[in-house]
Amino acid sequence: MKTSEELIYDSARRGPVALEELRGIFQYRDLIYQLVRRDIVSRYKRSVLGIAWTLLQPLGMMIILSLVFSTLFQSIKGYPTYILSGLIAWTFFAQTTTAIINQIVWGGALLRQIYMPRTSFAVSAIGTGLVNIALSVIPLFLIMLVTGLPFRWSLLFLPVSMLLLAAFSMGVGLIISTVAVHFPDVAEMYSLILTAWMYLTPIVYPERIIPETYRWFFNFNPMYHIVKIFRAPIFEGVIPDMKTLIVALVVSLCTLFVGWLFFSKRADEFAYYV
């Protein structure tokens, strides 16, 4: 508390909010840790299997989807790994963006009572997601072992893919939650959009079943590229090709940048609405 004496807040002398938020996140890093911890601990506290659900959830989904679609796409070798790798990336995206929106739109009670970096919830939701995705590597490797897919050095590329996925998810979460603060309907709409979006991304089906005439359309889907850079090191055992990598890199960083600026620009109004 010694340093807090020099801490002066002057509403007439505030820096750019986007930068203030960034500085705030660093100052409140212990809070981010506590929020991530709260999300993970409280979610599983009353269940018997606890944190094991993080592993069982994608595994169960993968088994269901494999059973449903295996006759359809039986020609793919290691189809379960194909599904699971796509599913893990998609689940991260769907869960973190939804969590950001919900925490800001419905959980605004804190923002109305006390100052904290308003991006805290977005950062902590991404943190929670990263813990979960790191854990989901365990069932993934298990399935690779079972289906006989080789472990290659390319797997070491995965953290890069995860970070780009995280950047894109945070950007999308920030943009949509900013809009959803004014129009809570957007939050509902988003869950529908997510479903459609998932089927427009090659998660459960192989890319080659997309008719040639529609292929160009998939290039406009950022998640198409991001899922690709996540899946290539696992399923194909290679580092993703340069073109895909650059597209994924540019798209995710731009989305994060735009999202952060847009959110910060509106953040001062949140307390009036949420």
Next chain:
Amino acid sequence: MITDINSPLNDIIRIENVSVRYLLPGERILTFKEYAIRLLQGRIKYIDFNALQNVSLRIRKGEIFGIIGNNGAGKSTLLKVISRVLIPTQGRVWIKGKVSPMLELGAGFHPELTGRENVFLNGTILGHPHHQIEEHMDEIIEFSELGAFIDSPIRTYSSGMYARLGFAAATTWEPDILILDEVLSVGDESFRRKCEMRMKSFRNGHTTSILVSHSMETVLSLCERTAWLDHGTLRSVGPSTEVIAEYRQAQAGA
């Protein structure tokens, strides 16, 4: 008027000509579709609602400052301006030090987490580093009289237990500025006395407290100065006895 904002006075909070204006939609428009239609038709009307109008206040370091007024007078809005949550529409707020509001249940606490875990969560929300919370943990447990319950999920707590934990978690740090919004009304008599004692021990010390209450007795016994807010304007500010007498007179006349 303050000319030199940096003058080395004893003020810890300066509020200058602050106004807060809410824009309330004339009718509640919640769907995007409705909004789009109305926007095209040019039918979006807003009602200006001045929650605070031209309020100027100075609060000195170490004092216990009371805020009174009827419901809807702007007390909570003023607290939000002080806690940096609301950026005033007009005017200037200058604050020296860290503001610690006592958080409501549901905001800074999670029902599934234990009391101890919640103290960590609550403490970091107030901006304290992890190690500092650890150092104060025993003190918090002692003040809250929770004993072994500190490791039970707080959904199992009674409202009194929660109030004790919340008050202990907010005040143990001797924060620069402590904000208490109608919190002393919960809990039993002995707890209230304990809280009042702790607040009095802050007096003339490091901590400045701002207390919002509908209980004139509490304000009289704790606060040397009080502000009376009425429909968003500052009706009167000064020694608590005088302001409260004025307030009571107006209430009786109304």
